[in-house]
Amino acid sequence: MDITAAVVRSFDHPPRYESFDLPATTGEDEVVLDVLAVGLHPRVRTGASGRHYTSTGKLPMVPGVDGVGRLSDGHLVYFVADDELTGPMATRTVVDARRCIPLPETVDVVKVAAAMNPAMSSWVALRRRVPIQPGQSVLVLGATGNAGQMAIQVAKRLGAGRVVGAGRDRERLALLPKIGADATVALTDDANATDAALAEAAAEVDLVIDYLWGKPAASAIMALLLGRSDRGRELNWIQIGAMAGPTIELPSVALRSANFRLQGNGQGAVSARAYLQELPSLTNEIDRGGIAVTARALPLADVESVWTATEVPGVRTVLVTGEV
Template sequence: MNAAVVTSYSQPPQYTTFDNPIPAEGEVLVQVRAAGLHQIVRSIAAGKHYMSTGKFPFIPGVDGVGIFPDGSRNYFGGARFPYGTMCEQTVITPAVVIPLPESIDDAMAAAIANPAMSSWFALDRAGFVAGQSVLILGATGTSGQLAVQIAKHRGAGKVIATGRNPEALAKLKSLGADEVVSLDQPTEALVASLRDAMLANGVDVVLDYLWGSPAEAALNALGAKGVVKPGGRVRFVQIGNLAGETIALPAHTLRSTNIELLGSGFGSGSMNGIAEAIGGFFQLAATQKFEFSYKAVPLAEVTERWGEKDGTTRLVFVP
């Protein structure tokens, strides 16, 4: 079959042939219709993710849309290594299989499920309830823009959105953000801006797509007097690390403030929980409009397209 194949962490995948998968007992053979190029997919293929194995060759992709042996069209994850999803066929264990509403086409489902899950599941991890306030670090990318909309659709009382891209930042209020904060400012000024925004709007949950210096600034701001009210609690959920792998975290921030640090991703939650998050989003997306930009391109163009990083448009490969 034709597939995108990774043979080295230092090179983009190549469009070439790969042995057809043979399902083992308990596995399902899927005819792939579309697969999204998500940040996690790039990271795994570059050897920079905790799910990278160091083994070659392999087919990239963590999820997709496909046709199952019974003729049903489903979103799926859980492909068996080395068979990812950027190929004509793959084999999966049916842990994450979600029937798709007719109103959601193949490319949209493949593009939107992973970024939508990142915030939906993180809100579940935080025990979010309607009426609470949410701070989103890194809200100008595709995942962050969806996070703003999902938080509002799930009843957030206030949404504070942050980012660097001025045009995308200006757009966030139309997506549901109550206040926006630019990350493109000196550290002390950023801490002050975040502190003031949280004092004005309150904060119960932080969704962090960035880590690095923006997370440091947010945690310092949370430690400021009055930001976390007496008896209050903030759940800081770490989702991505686009701004850095590590942070400097003063001990007194955790001792003096009721902050809970959580992770959200493969490994920090159950596959059932992830499947429920994606299924919950698809149910909502079947009747509610979400603003989300994606582009479907032939899988044969994977090598030249791999490096494209628009930031606001999700690429989808179609075999």
């Protein structure tokens, strides 16, 4: 089946909009759908560059991890792409019907395509990885990014009593109280001042959602543990993103001198089935405005120029195949 799609033929070049041969369905659960909207998430970019840990290195490929589409029977769905199938940045694609979540016809497809992926990380982390208890406190490290901003809202929606947001962008940091942050911490180049501010604002939190990793995470871990009044009280650190670097250097005493649990959340850490079970409640939350997102819709046909354009801070780009 000949379609048009964003096609990656080299990891060193942005996808080009061109004709592509869509493979036929092979399993009884595979269906073809018309794609309406696909989010251009950071996860999509790393996959298209071959740098994501799930990358097979196989080319050509059509990128994307999720989207909104319409099945042949007319039903509107949110879907999660299967790593073994053609990606969703195309006019049509093959999906596993078991990975499709029904959507109401009134839904804002651009908003859903924009919000599901970044919101899913914290939603699943706080419901499946370390289920949050009502009233617990949360630190979001990397709170000025899109996923971090949503994590603040997600934590509040799931019952957090206090949420602290930490990030570098001071302008966006100042906006966090409007979406639920009870306190904020600026991550600066002054390591001592930053550690002191983190210890003062967040040493007693119960959970940390970390989108940064690298040096900021290593410093924050020690600042929180050293500032904690009771090191025997459990601190759960959930590692999700690595915007500040793929590795950290952490003293072994951090693991021996406190009740500190370090774990990750992502593909493999939580089963695909568990992720899918969480999606209906998350789509409902986004649809009714419980989690805010700012999105811009651009034509899929312009993918090559959109890919290299400067991202607008706080705005999620969504590629659409027509009018939505």
